[in-house]
Amino acid sequence: MANIRRLVLDVLKPxxxxxxxxxxxxxxxxxxxxxDISLKEMDQKVENVKITCEGENINFEQVERVIMENGASIHxxxxxxxxxxxxxxxxxxxx
Amino acid sequence: MANIRRLVLDVLKPxxxxxxxxxxxxxxxxxxxxxDISLKEMDQKVENVKITCEGENINFEQVERVIMENGASIHxxxxxxxxxxxxxxxxxxxx
Amino acid sequence: MANIRRLVLDVLKPxxxxxxxxxxxxxxxxxxxxxDISLKEMDQKVENVKITCEGENINFEQVERVIMENGASIHxxxxxxxxxxxxxxxxxxxx
Amino acid sequence: MANIRRLVLDVLKPxxxxxxxxxxxxxxxxxxxxxDISLKEMDQKVENVKITCEGENINFEQVERVIMENGASIHxxxxxxxxxxxxxxxxxxxx
Amino acid sequence: MANIRRLVLDVLKPxxxxxxxxxxxxxxxxxxxxxDISLKEMDQKVENVKITCEGENINFEQVERVIMENGASIHxxxxxxxxxxxxxxxxxxxx
Amino acid sequence: MANIRRLVLDVLKPxxxxxxxxxxxxxxxxxxxxxDISLKEMDQKVENVKITCEGENINFEQVERVIMENGASIHxxxxxxxxxxxxxxxxxxxx
Amino acid sequence: MANIRRLVLDVLKPxxxxxxxxxxxxxxxxxxxxxDISLKEMDQKVENVKITCEGENINFEQVERVIMENGASIHxxxxxxxxxxxxxxxxxxxx
Numbered sequence: 001m002a003n004i005r006r007l008v009l010d011v012l013k014p015x016x017x018x019x020x021x022x023x024x025x026x027x028x029x030x031x032x033x034x035x036d037i038s039l040k041e042m043d044q045k046v047e048n049v050k051i052t053c054e055g056e057n058i059n060f061e062q063v064e065r066v067i068m069e070n071g072a073s074i075h076x077x078x079x080x081x082x083x084x085x086x087x088x089x090x091x092x093x094x095x
Numbered sequence: 096m097a098n099i100r101r102l103v104l105d106v107l108k109p110x111x112x113x114x115x116x117x118x119x120x121x122x123x124x125x126x127x128x129x130x131d132i133s134l135k136e137m138d139q140k141v142e143n144v145k146i147t148c149e150g151e152n153i154n155f156e157q158v159e160r161v162i163m164e165n166g167a168s169i170h171x172x173x174x175x176x177x178x179x180x181x182x183x184x185x186x187x188x189x190x
Numbered sequence: 191m192a193n194i195r196r197l198v199l200d201v202l203k204p205x206x207x208x209x210x211x212x213x214x215x216x217x218x219x220x221x222x223x224x225x226d227i228s229l230k231e232m233d234q235k236v237e238n239v240k241i242t243c244e245g246e247n248i249n250f251e252q253v254e255r256v257i258m259e260n261g262a263s264i265h266x267x268x269x270x271x272x273x274x275x276x277x278x279x280x281x282x283x284x285x
Numbered sequence: 286m287a288n289i290r291r292l293v294l295d296v297l298k299p300x301x302x303x304x305x306x307x308x309x310x311x312x313x314x315x316x317x318x319x320x321d322i323s324l325k326e327m328d329q330k331v332e333n334v335k336i337t338c339e340g341e342n343i344n345f346e347q348v349e350r351v352i353m354e355n356g357a358s359i360h361x362x363x364x365x366x367x368x369x370x371x372x373x374x375x376x377x378x379x380x
Numbered sequence: 381m382a383n384i385r386r387l388v389l390d391v392l393k394p395x396x397x398x399x400x401x402x403x404x405x406x407x408x409x410x411x412x413x414x415x416d417i418s419l420k421e422m423d424q425k426v427e428n429v430k431i432t433c434e435g436e437n438i439n440f441e442q443v444e445r446v447i448m449e450n451g452a453s454i455h456x457x458x459x460x461x462x463x464x465x466x467x468x469x470x471x472x473x474x475x
Numbered sequence: 476m477a478n479i480r481r482l483v484l485d486v487l488k489p490x491x492x493x494x495x496x497x498x499x500x501x502x503x504x505x506x507x508x509x510x511d512i513s514l515k516e517m518d519q520k521v522e523n524v525k526i527t528c529e530g531e532n533i534n535f536e537q538v539e540r541v542i543m544e545n546g547a548s549i550h551x552x553x554x555x556x557x558x559x560x561x562x563x564x565x566x567x568x569x570x
Numbered sequence: 571m572a573n574i575r576r577l578v579l580d581v582l583k584p585x586x587x588x589x590x591x592x593x594x595x596x597x598x599x600x601x602x603x604x605x606d607i608s609l610k611e612m613d614q615k616v617e618n619v620k621i622t623c624e625g626e627n628i629n630f631e632q633v634e635r636v637i638m639e640n641g642a643s644i645h646x647x648x649x650x651x652x653x654x655x656x657x658x659x660x661x662x663x664x665x
Contacts, residue, residue: 094229
């Protein structure tokens, strides 16, 4: 079965754990090479963050579990790459 | 006959299967090197996604079949590359 | 005589043949290395597409013939490169 | 004397010769490596095109002659590069 | 545990220490390869700066301490990268 | 003394000499590797052009003299690079 | 102590010395590899310029002194890089 190579997630999280803690936990998962977390919006209770994970063979269920165990929830799964190589989305006349 | 090297499709799909499942199924097809699926819009019933496939020799009928077997439909075929190399669309004064 | 290296065409075509079929037919022509077809607009009868062809030695008459044999017509020839190398259009203060 | 390495011309031409014919004629000139012609505007009588020529040693008079012999005229000379290398215009705070 | 590879911080600081002093102090921390500080806004009392740190193994607590010991405070942690490689955030259709 | 490596000048010139002649004259100066002249605006009497010169060791006085001997004048000196390497201006939050 | 690798300064200067003179003086300082000066605005008395300096080990006090000895003043210090490598500021969702 083809490997998952990249995931981009829109996530709502409480202030704790911090972006640093969550990034380290995700980067610790097997099959993940690197994680980027960017803050989109923040209010008194929650932070809306964008998470990008890349790796040779990402296990989506493990990513989901780490997010939920930290009291956060996936608002949407915005982008997935699968296969032997990560290919980039191509701009078209319809974009 | 020249090979199909890249396809960009605008697809309407139900929430299940997820982007992850659909990307893996497409990346499993012979002749496909990688697949990117990006979420464009989502409502209660359907998701509008943009699918980019690249490979040495893509079989369009197989791509179509995987999409339809998952209860999804191709809204439009937005871009196709064929030939010995993938060439990029060039911006012109008419764009 | 200098070779034609790249062509960009604005074409009106019926829904059949598909972008895939037309791209493969063009990429099959001698002297063409790769073809990209992008959908610009589509209505019930026709599709307006942008076709980019690259190669060592493109025969414009053959490209024209393939397009016409498929019931399509060239609305405009938007860009041509000729010579030993493909050179890129340069942005100026007048653009 | 320093060589001319790149020229960008804004040209008005009749529909005949085509962009293809004009590009090939210019690319045939000695000292020209490649030619790009882009369509800017077109009406019933004339086409306004942007011509970019690159080469080791471009002879401007020959370029001018080919354009005029085809019934076209140079509306403006928008960019010239001369010297041992082609250097690119640099964006400044005044642009 | 996965390493922190990049941090982007939005910081409020007094005019002293200068951007130069603060950048040097942060770049002196173990595990930091380079620091960029950019001025966003400045009024009579404070400066709002954006700090980017990159390295093999950044210690967030040490970064925090240096910032606080200089009388500055972290307004928000805008971006974190962790893992074996620094991966870049990918633009999606939702951005 | 450090060498001048790049100059960008905003120049007003009469229609004669042409951009081609002026570019060749400047590129002929010792220490200049290449010259780019771009047309910004043109009216019946004058042309406003942007001149970029690059080289190992540009003599500004000679550049100035060539411009003036051709009946042109420097409206402003928009950019200068000096030193062992050409470094690029960096975009900041203040731009 | 970590080295300063890049500085971007917003400076007000009289018309004399010219951008050329000031760039050469700064590029002559030890530890500076290259200098770029760009004109932002100019009126009858002063010029507002943006100065970028890069090098292995920039001495900020010397840069400051050269600027002041020329009758100019630093309006703001817009960007500083320090450390073993020059790292680039990263765009975030907050920019």
